[in-house]
Amino acid sequence: MIVVNYRYSFTFAFKYTPMKNRFFSFSLLVALAVMLGFTTACSSKLEMEGVDFEAWKNDRGGCKGDRLASVETFRPLKDELLGKDNQALMKTFGRPDQVELADRSQSFFIYFAEPGPECNQFVKKDEEPLKIILRLNALNRVSEVTITRTNPW
Structure with missing residues (x-):
């Protein structure tokens, strides 16, 4: 010793x-x-009652309008997503329509509920299309869920 x-x-x-x-x-x-x-x-797919995620994944950019039908069902369940990681989100919702990078290693996953800018029938209006914005912190965990027409930046 x-x-x-x-x-x-x-x-x-x-x-x-x-x-x-x-x-x-x-x-x-x-x-x-x-x-x-x-x-x-290893993250698994999230289970949420009443939301058809297969239709959600097949409606890229909100072009078909299938996502808009499930927004009202999704609204009371959005707090269940807090703390979930980005891999579980992608397995559940599919690839995001847009990803925005922010300061301090934060990112935003954006899913359009109404036809977004990638759609053929998209017409630039006075207001933005309805979108679901998932804010991920530096650890890639959901810290905020917003359903809005405005941009967070």
């Missing part, structure tokens, strides 16, 4: 461990980190 005395009268002692034990401890730590990574990295 090696003891180190400091000037302010406290002692720090540690035991020398042979290289073999250190390697075993390090490999055990790495194995635990890998197992933790595998268990937390």
